[in-house]
Amino acid sequence: xxxxxxxxxxxxxxxxxxxxxxxxxxxxxxxxxxxxxxxxxxxxxxxxxxxxxxxxxxxxxxxxxxxxxxxxxxxxxxxxxxxxxxxxxxxxxxxxxxxxxxxxxxxxxxxxxxxxxxxxxxxxxxxxxxxxxxxxxxxxxxxxxxxxxxxxxxxxxxxxxxxxxxxxxxxxxxxxxxxxxxxxxxxxxxxxxxxxxxxxxxxxxxx
Numbered sequence: 001x002x003x004x005x006x007x008x009x010x011x012x013x014x015x016x017x018x019x020x021x022x023x024x025x026x027x028x029x030x031x032x033x034x035x036x037x038x039x040x041x042x043x044x045x046x047x048x049x050x051x052x053x054x055x056x057x058x059x060x061x062x063x064x065x066x067x068x069x070x071x072x073x074x075x076x077x078x079x080x081x082x083x084x085x086x087x088x089x090x091x092x093x094x095x096x097x098x099x100x101x102x103x104x105x106x107x108x109x110x111x112x113x114x115x116x117x118x119x120x121x122x123x124x125x126x127x128x129x130x131x132x133x134x135x136x137x138x139x140x141x142x143x144x145x146x147x148x149x150x151x152x153x154x155x156x157x158x159x160x161x162x163x164x165x166x167x168x169x170x171x172x173x174x175x176x177x178x179x180x181x182x183x184x185x186x187x188x189x190x191x192x193x194x195x196x197x198x199x200x201x202x203x204x205x206x207x
Contacts, residue, residue: 051078082113103131107138137176144183
């Protein structure tokens with residue numbers, strides 16, 4: 001899309017959210033403490049459908065991310081071409097994540113497809129920030145599901161951070177770390193044994 005058309009496209013998209021408005025979803029999110037400047041309560045399938053109709057677009061995605069509107073941010077994660085976003089822009093977006101929902105949408109819709117996804121994921125799981133860790137473990141889960149095996153250094157780093165996360169303060173991260181270790185164990189017998197052994201060290205037996 002021509003850059004000059006982006007502002008009018010953003011306006012048109014924001015107006016279209018009014019038709020999708022679901023007050024009960026929006027209220028339920030507010031009750032859970034998810035406070036966006038604007039939240040129309042549009043469902044994810046509807047936003048995914050909308051993203052397909054629009055097609056991937058770097059400039060539009062950047063513009064939508066800047067809006068403090070739940071639907072704009074989710075749409076931005078769906079429209080951004082993973083091969084075009086630079087690591088510096090990824091870092092800026094991560095600093096601006098407003099909620100667990102947006103962190104998860106980023107991980108599933110965009111971060112797992114980055115050409116440098118493993119590098120970022122290991123960086124994030126070593127962070128002390130909740131949403132960084134959350135994205136890191138979600139991305140690693142997806143990479144393990146796609147049979148991407150870490151190297152020896154990656155394995156040691158992952159197991160250390162996973163154990164720390166399971167004993168850490170964030171319930172969302174504990175859940176994501178637990179999901180990731182189940183995926184890690186599925187990489188093969190050696191990985192399963194490593195997982196069991198490490199979890200046993202903190203008195204967890206989930207296999």
